[in-house]
Amino acid sequence: MGGLLMNRFYRLQYFAAICCLVFLPLSLFAQNATPESVEFSVPKNIFFTGEKVWIQASAYQNDKPSTSQVLYVELLNRENQSVYLSKFLLEKGELFHFLEIPKDIPSDHYLLRVFTRISPLVDLEKGLKQQFVTIFNPKIPPAIAEDHPGFFENLPTSDADLSLSKPLAKAGEELSIRSNAFKESTKLFVKVYNPYLKESGGLSSSAIYAGQAQGEFLPELFGHIVAAQIDPRTVDTTKVYFLSVHGRESALYTDRPDEKGKLYFDIGGLKHWDFMIAQADQNGDMLDFEFLSPAVRTEFASGFSFPELKISPNDQPFLQDLLISIGVQTFYTEKYEQEPIPVVTGFVADRTFLLDDYTRFESVETVIKEYVPMVSVRTRQGKKEFRSVNEFGNTFTGNPLMLVDGMPVFDSDQLAAFNPKNFEKLEVLSRVFYLNDQRYEGVMSFSSYQSNVGGFPLPTNAFFKQTPGIQVPVQLEQETFGGSSINRGDFRSVLFWSNDPKASKLNGDALNLKTPDLSLPFEVELLENGKVIRRAYFMVQSPD
Structure with missing residues (x-):
């Protein structure tokens, strides 16, 4: 057991840090809070279920790292339902990690969006960022459309100021990309072209959502806060509720509901857990108990809709080669030494x-x-x-x-x-x-x-929820999204991504890359201040 964490001890720290909450309603405090500016980047926008989506993200307040310790990454479907939500530890306002796409979601376009617990509530435009991604599930394919010409024959026109040495390259050849706009502040993406999405960049929150984001204002200054709800009609404010979290670290927390039936378990510095168990004192009834999602709630604007996803029999070669690319392994290590918030132990054994x-x-x-x-x-x-x-x-x-x-x-x-x-x-x-x-x-x-209770039976009235803890930062063992060091068996669908911490900087006016052993179309994007300023396209053909 990692230790008994005294939930109220953490809450005293928590409220001392934001003591003005004692005097101001939460809604008023949210209006006066410093906005958090959230940004993120992913190396491509077309994936298969089970594939890792690498993500670089940040959360800042007035050009300084945000006080929030946790960043959330969510996948939203066209019915405005959350199909994936994961929480990541911010390290001085920065994040580099991956999310693993669930294997059971159907093929479709999804909104990938990023936020902290409070950022969309303070400023929707700055605090909630998103873009479309296309996800294929081989077991649940999309609708079939009529045949259309192959994508390879209809690539968009490249910008003149982003020149390629070979618009049609053989697998394994070296490709040179040139532009007079290259500089250290620009970002370069060389990725598989997604023919199913016309819009590959970020989407404005004010343009796609109606009204304000809804949710509780809970600044996560020390770690994740687990919120729960008791039916207000049956709430007993004297009743004690226990929350135990289990995994690599395990700990116990307690709280009593307020008059509205709300419970808040401040997990604090604990990060590594796999499931949670909630109980009432003396194994009391839990029929009126439910966990609350930390995700904010939004409604789509009336004029906003998801693009339709359809495939054609002509797409089979493209999708088969793309499926091969998901087998590329990315080697990384978790940065366990980065533990800014200590786990306070309230139990010292005799x-x-x-x-x-x-x-x-x-x-x-x-x-x-x-x-x-x-x-x-x-x-x-x-x-x-x-x-x-x-x-x-x-x-x-x-x-x-x-x-x-x-x-x-x-x-x-x-x-x-x-x-x-x-x-x-x-x-x-x-x-x-x-x-x-x-x-x-x-x-x-x-x-x-x-740390999995050793087979001890779950109490009869306990409320069980399988949910991973906070994903701590990772670091890549080698340059993954760039370079030309791979000699054979090269099945990359991302050839360069400036947000890879180990990627080379854009110095000079040319970047040389090795093409993979796949017959795929590729897109080159050059970004400045988060906006695409140049695009180019090329095709890779297998030697045979």
Whole structure:
């Protein structure tokens, strides 16, 4: 277990940092908050399901890194439904990572959009950026249109000031791109041409959305905030709710709902988790509980629509070669050393038992009786109960706080009978322990080998949600989107992307590239201040 994170401790820090929220309504504070300017770039705009979409993004306030710690990337379908949402850690306002396209979404055009938890609420135009991307799912193909001429024969006209040494190149040949507009401040994309989208650039939020973005103003200054809702008609503001998050790191948080039924669990510095489990105190009823998405809600303007996606039998060679390109592997490492917000631990054990150091028994009850002198087990009215024994030999009168990888366990009988074969260690605190305003007579905390509760049954009324934690920054091991160092087996669909941190800068008036072993059309885009200023096109043909 990564530790018991005291949610109210984080919330005190959180509200101290934005203390004016105590005096101002959230809507008024949002109007007076400093706008966040969000930008992003992806190397191409046509993909297959399961493919990695590399993304470079940033969030700034007045030319300084945003105070927000988390950036969200979302895929929206033509019905205005979110089909993918992932959260990424910002590093000094910057992000370089990838999103992995879900394998179950149908072939279509989607809106790829980027924002922080508050940026669209403060300034919709600056704080919500998006562009169309085309995604193909071989198992759920798009509609079939009538035959049309091959795309290779109808490439658009290139701009005169972006010249190519070979508008029709053989696979594996060197290609030279020249322009007098090349300079370090310009960005260059050399990518597979997407014939299904006429508009390849960013779309203005004010042009495609009606009204303002809707959502709660929750600045994420320390990490991700999990919001939840209790039915206001049945809300009990004295009731305690527990949220445990599980994965590479696991931790426990608590909160009580406000008068409107809102719950806020500030995850703070924790990043690596795979799923969450919400419970009410003593395994109470959770029928009126739901998690709230951190994504903002928008409505499309009446004149805005998605382009239609149709393919023709003539497109088969193009799509087959494009499908081959998704097998190109990009090597990267996660930057684990970048952990700006520490995980605060609210539980320090009196003693830790590494269970592999002892003979394994088939029940927790036997393990406690044999090896753990500061916890006793007794039977009352046919039910097993645990009692902590303090340093003076006095026995408490109630169960300790019982945890499995941070998940509270309220059924002591079930825990006593459980086989702890997948539990790695037991941490025991034999003193009074306070978790926020809750008082417990000791703590008995089991940790599994995989931080996945070790096969312990999910409590009957628990609310389970599988959702990954914050994706921490990564760094590429080598230049991926550029260069000409690949000798054979070259199946790249992106030949150059200036946003690759390891890509060479545009110095001089020429850039030399090696063409891949694929028969694909390519598009060259030169951007300045985020706007395309030049375009050119060329075709690569296989040697045979």
